[in-house]
Amino acid sequence: MEKYKDVIQKQRLYFSKGETKELSFRISALEKLQKLIKTHEQDIMVALKEDLNKTEFDSYLTEIAVLIEEIKFTLKNIQKWAKPRKVKSSLSTFGSKSFIYPEPYGVTLIISPWNYPFQLAMAPLIGSIAAGNTAIIKPSELTPHTSALMANLIGEYFPEEYISVVEGGIEISDRLLAEKWDYIFFTGSVPVGRIIMQAAAKHLTPVTLELGGKSPAIVHEDAHLTHAAKRLVWGKFVNAGQTCVAPDYTYVHSNIKELFIAEVKKAIKDIYTSDPMETGNFTKIVSDKHFHRLTAFLNNGQLEYGGRTDTEKRMIEPTILNDISWSDPIMEDEIFGPILPILEYSDLDSIIMKIKDRPKPLALYLFTESDKVQEAVLKHISFGGGCINDTVLHLSSPHLPFGGVGDSGMGAYHGKGSFDIFSHEKSMLKQSTKFDLPFRYPSEKALNTIKKLIK
Structure with missing residues (x-):
């Protein structure tokens, strides 16, 4: 045996x-x-x-x-x-x-x-x-x-x-x-x-x-950009993006897109230095198979930041891809790596519909100061759990049950x-033996009594 x-x-x-x-x-x-x-x-x-x-x-x-x-x-x-x-x-x-x-x-x-x-x-x-x-x-x-x-x-x-x-x-x-x-x-x-x-x-x-699944982040035009960028960078690139609740992609409002990208670049340098692979303090990709799958995504869209790789160490530095669309290969499945695709939007309702058309994600992250925007996203999109104005931290609380819905678990x-x-x-059920109610047993009188009680 x-x-x-x-x-x-x-x-x-x-x-x-x-x-x-x-x-x-x-x-x-x-x-x-x-x-x-x-x-x-x-x-x-x-x-x-x-x-x-x-x-x-x-x-x-x-x-x-x-x-x-x-x-x-x-x-x-x-x-x-x-x-x-x-x-x-x-x-x-x-x-x-x-x-x-x-x-x-x-x-x-x-x-x-x-x-x-x-x-x-x-x-x-x-x-x-x-x-x-x-x-x-x-x-x-x-x-x-x-x-x-x-x-x-x-x-x-x-x-x-x-x-x-x-x-x-x-x-x-x-x-x-x-x-x-x-x-x-x-x-x-x-x-x-x-x-x-x-x-x-x-x-x-x-x-x-x-x-898991493709967990979205939405950065609305009224978001606190410095906080949003730093918290998004941490949530995305911790463990080299190999986190089931990592922000998989980010929808950024067109009015603040360039400003937000600049803040993201600054946050990456602040948290991981300008060369995290050289310092040796960045998590590596778990296997050659996963490494090669991820590096194949680096030619999607426009390389905005990062993109360097080390095959021997199985490392990919924090990377931002701009001008991404849903037709790009990186948007087909969960990335599970240190690559952040950025998509642009101008109408909130349209991206709510796009996210709803996809399998239900494990997490969603929304950056906004607007109660109305928060209500719209929470009301119309089904997902496992998430954060408003933060990322990932919801799963650390013993007071918040963590799990998915639909395809995410x-x-x-x-x-x-x-x-x-x-x-x-x-x-x-523990029943009393001190008495026995007669109307539980079938009879015309019992039926009439039950009908009166129910009414």
């Missing part, structure tokens, strides 16, 4: 014993995970440097700090979340009391991506633990140092019948998906998300799909959202 099959069986048996459902056990496990992260901060950052050339600042901010905050928030609230809650009873259930019992699904599979390889494996694990499940994590083979570190650390802190990491490539993912799971959590691309859902359908397994997590998606809400 292959090892992962043995681990699945062990986890199923372990879950059946009920230990993971005990609140004290869940709290202890979360504290262990917190200790794992804090104790091995430096090891995590070294692995991320090896895999993606991430700076210590980016690694700590985007991969470690967000997890520590998430665990703290979960530990603070888990007793309230896990407690059965009383709800109102209806007229037809007079005399009863109604409750909702959150219960874990069982053995869960977490398939995590390469772009934030530590954070996007551990964040859903927090929810799985909090809800009382066991978990098997399948990290990406494209970030081998981080994957190996996670496997070693999880193996050191947790028994495999509770939490385990299974390393390997696509063939291992396929084999895992052929097994029966109680819940699957996947973060990755839209095409692979469809494969996950097909596999889950064979066993009617519930899923959360955190996908299903299900939302972070904070209580993580607990909820890994929990089944079991509804229970």
Whole structure:
């Protein structure tokens, strides 16, 4: 028997014993995970440097700090979340009391991506633990140092019948998906998300799909240009644009387009210096395949800034492409790299319609001081989540469930959202035995009584 099959069986048996459902056990496990992260901060950052050339600042901010905050928030609230809650009873259930019992699904599979390889494996694990499940994590083979570190650390802190990491490539993912799971959590691309859902359908397994898509940014003519440019540059080029909620393209109002581009150039130099590849502090592209896919876009439109590449280091400097149209290849799919296409508009309603004609994006960013413009965009465009006058930061808040809609995914997590998606809400009615209402049983008198009550 292959090892992962043995681990699945062990986890199923372990879950059946009920230990993971005990609140004290869940709290202890979360504290262990917190200790794992804090104790091995430096090891995590070294692995991320090896895999993606991430700076210590980016690694700590985007991969470690967000997890520590998430665990703290979960530990603070888990007793309230896990407690059965009383709800109102209806007229037809007079005399009863109604409750909702959150219960874990069982053995869960977490398939995590390469772009934030530590954070996007551990964040859903927090929810799985909090809800009382066991978990098997399948990290990406494209970030081998981080994957190996996670496997070693999880193996050191947790028994495999509770939490385990299974390393390997696509063939291992396929084999895992052929097994029966109680819940699957996947973060990755839209095409692979469809494969996950097909596999889950064979066993009617519930899923959360955190996908992606072309997330737009809109810079209206009344935007605070300096703030808009700096926040857009940070959100776009952090992790070399390899972020599922990165602004994929930017619509800029024609009246301020040139001024805005000048501010973007200045912001790139301020944040990343005039030669980020030379300093060695810019994240690299994860693989040769992705690198060559991205460099093919550099002849689209008009090169406004950047465009230099280093094949050996797999680096592309922050790049702006101007005069882009929807017919350019770069606009066909999610870019997932440090290239920002700029499109121009003069009429807000027209670009709202253009965005609505596309698959629903994971995120949207709007820069404006106008309440009317904000209302128009929020009312008419469907998207997973986003920011007004900022980028990306919405996903860092445990108070804001994060997830997509339509092609950009299903299900939302972070904070209580993580607990909820890994929990089944079991509804229970407790009826009184002190009396028995006669009109619940069929008779003409009972029917007349019910009709009077309903009216």
